[in-house]
Amino acid sequence: MSLELNALINGELMNNGDWLEIISPIDNKPYGRVPALKEKEIKQAFQTARQAQKPWAKLTLFERISYLRKWADLLLVHKTKLAKTMAYEVGKSLKDGQVEVERSIEYIDYTIEEAKRVFPETLTGDGWNVQNKLGIFSRVPKGVVLAISPFNYPVNLSIAKIVPSLVVGNSVVFKPATNGSLTGLYMAKLAHEVGFPKGVFNVVTGRGRDIGDLLVLNPEIDVISFTGSVAVGNHIRKLGHGKDLVLELGGKDPALVLKDADLAKAVKEIIGGAYSYSGQRCTAIKRVLVDETIADELVARLKTEVSKLEMGSPLENKAIIPVIDIKAAEFVQELIDDALAKKATLVIGNQRKDNLLSATLIDHVTADMRLAWEEPFGPVLPIIRCKNVEEMIMLANKSNFKLQACIFTNDINAAFKIAGELETGTVNINGRTQRGPDSFPFLGIHDSGQGVQGICETINSVTRFKGLVINY
Ligand code: NAP
Ligand code: G3H
Secondary structure, three states: OOEEOOEEEOOEEEOOOOEEEEEOOOOOOEEEEEEOOOHHHHHHHHHHHHHHHHHHHHOOHHHHHHHHHHHHHHHHHOHHHHHHHHHHHHOOOHHHHHHHHHHHHHHHHHHHHHHOOOOOEEEEOOEOOEOOEEEEEEEEEOOEEEEEOOOOOOOHHHHHHHHHHHHOOOEEEEEOOOOOHHHHHHHHHHHHHHOOOOOOEEEOOOOHHHHHHHHHOOOOOOEEEEEOOHHHHHHHHHHOOOOEEEEEOOOOEEEEEOOOOOHHHHHHHHHHHHHHHHHOOOOOEEEEEEEOOOHHHHHHHHHHHHOOOOEOOHHHOOOEOOOOOHHHHHHHHHHHHHHHHOOOEEEEOOOEEOOEEOOEEEEOOOOOOHHHOOOOOOOEEEEEEEOOHHHHHHHHHHOOEEOEEEEEOOOHHHHHHHHHHOOOOEEEEOOOOOOOOOOOOEEOEEOOEEOEEOHHHHHHHOEEEEEEEEEO
């Protein structure tokens, strides 16, 4: 057991004597432990968050910023250790972990700058019977934000919820994913060092299935910002009814490859988009819809590149690393087995040792196969051959996931037309699907989510208008 960290409630690092083991995906053995909090501690976290919120909001923006800047500085100083913690608890390569911390520091800097530009809107009344009114509409914090993050970006997807909330004067109760809790509590330890006012920022840990409902149902909550699976997201949609919700859920992002595409570019983007972090990204390319006249060439080129992806430990910065746990690997295997049993063609891969799956490419996937529709969260990419662009659009839109899509073509007019037809949050032309840059609005619709993230949009989601009307 190498790491044991405490929760953060009311400015104190604490535990309740019950512990939750964190199993490393590297060797499926315990790497550390975090407090398994119960109802009493959860309630306390929300009560203190509620008490702390108004005094925090009354500080000047620059006072709040100074705490966040100190935190950012410490996160940067601890970049290597945070990356090591992520490597052990979520299997992210050391290199990618460091990049994630750097990206998050940039996120904090950008958020701070945007917070300085949250100006009130001033409107003159000039309509029905009103020419003697001046309205000043300011954005004020909503109150207490519950932030729940997934395992795959333990630093970035936490910062993306916590920092916009705090900077504008909300208080936060943050629950990291179980795999991701050591990183979350490491960040909490650094926040404790900064000395945020007591209760402003709380970090609670425990299994989602044990404490999730206790968290979501707490009456002190004003906003729930959740990123994770559709199943849990939909559960929160029901329970959290009446609270403001931002839900970022799963994806099955398609890459549409038209017959005039620059194949070298498409291949590079598809490989990075599909296989980085072993496909454990909501925005990973999770299906390729290709014009049948160029499919053989595309598949041959993809195969060459997949064969170069090295598999192994995140500590050695390998491209293909173990997925989060054995259950996740078994699910990916099920999807592969189902496709192969229904006569899809294995191009390369389909080797597995426990939760380490090789990069797998499967051709001739058809609509009757689960792999055409379900989100694997692993290093497997299905190729679906299409007769024409209409079929690509039809298949792209038929998925219940609607996060992002990408189109590869040299015909920019066609790209614009197809983009207009695709029912999805964002369409990328000649580039992979991805969330960043973090200043862009990021959203999924239908099963992929509700509400919008991104630096400005998250600030909007944790604030509301408050109007002041001057009658003259
Ligand atoms: P998950 O299993 O849904 O877990 C997400 C978070 O919810 C974790 O903190 C989890 O805690 C917590 N949780 C579990 N049950 C809960 C409950 N009943 N009430 C409240 N919280 C609960 O998802 P994951 O496996 O971490 O992440 C993978 C999924 O997230 C994929 O579907 C992926 O596409 C999606 N994702 C989406 C985005 C996006 O922005 N659209 C980004 C990243 C990931 P425990 O870990 O303790 O169970
Ligand atoms: O896993 C979901 C993340 O929001 C994806 O972020 O596109 O930067 O990898 P990314």
